[in-house]
Amino acid sequence: MKPTIYGYVRVSTKEQCEDRQLIALQEFSVPRENVYIDKLSGKDFNRPRYKRLMRKIRPGDTLVLKSIDRLGRNYEEILKQWRYITKEKRVDIVVLDMPLLDTRQTGQSLTGTFVADLVLQILSYVAQTERENIRQRQKEGIAAAKLRGVRFGRPRKEIPEMFWKLKTEWENQEITSRKAAEQLGIAQDTFLRWARESLTNVN
The missing domain is CATH 1.10.10 (Arc Repressor Mutant, subunit A)
Structure with a gap:
């Protein structure tokens, strides 16, 4: 059976417009009937169209996304889905906004999968490091504020006579x-x- 190209589009709310993503997929020659659209939050993967797409795709197929964040709300979730699609489903992924995230064969000694996995791991590491840096800056800011006498939490109840x-x-x-x-x-x-x-x- 000939491999099929699919596209996935997600917008966070029903009010948001998916046109920008659809145009990008169309320019990549993804057939409109193979595009699956969810208008739901990315907080989890209980998305009906995404689930249907995961049941539909077969080894050798290609999944096209406008941007990597369409897979989830953070890199932990994105990595989980990336591994599921590329390792378990054995489907290629193409991320249009980031050409290095393309698991198709490059024609060189290194495969696209290896390069894309490496790039995604680096992105995940950078995102995690930034989250840790933000938490550390918050802790340091709180500690510095306490040294200045700033009190946190609810004000203490005054003792009545x-x-x-x-x-x-x-x-x-x-x-x-x-x-x-x-x-x-x-x-x-x-x-x-x-x-x-x-x-x-x-x-």
Whole structure:
């Protein structure tokens, strides 16, 4: 059976237009009837047209994409689908926006699959490194802000005057911590923490 060329198009919402991707696939001579379109988020692969396409393609076929991010929302997902299509389904992939991502034979000693896999691994590494750098910069920024006295999280509840009277009654075993907390409208743990902190401050 002669290998078939398929195209896949994804737009994140029903309001977005797929024309730009369709034009690119048409210029590559992908038959319109072989183009599968999903108008859904890329957060997962529960996409009906994509699933139908995966059932349809056969070893030796070619899948054409306008850009690599049509396969998923991040490189971890993209790599997973890339391996599934090229290794398990044994289908070639052509990414029009990035000519190096073309697994078809180059006619040289190195195959297109090897070069494309290498490029995708590098892209994945760069994306992962950038995510780690962003997290590290965020941590360093938070640490620097704390040194400047910036407080994060919800502001601490101010201790009301009534607390001191109830604390004395609690220390004299005239009232339980739970009852004291109820009168203050706070959690029992909060009352006990305030009591501990007041002792620390005195010492």
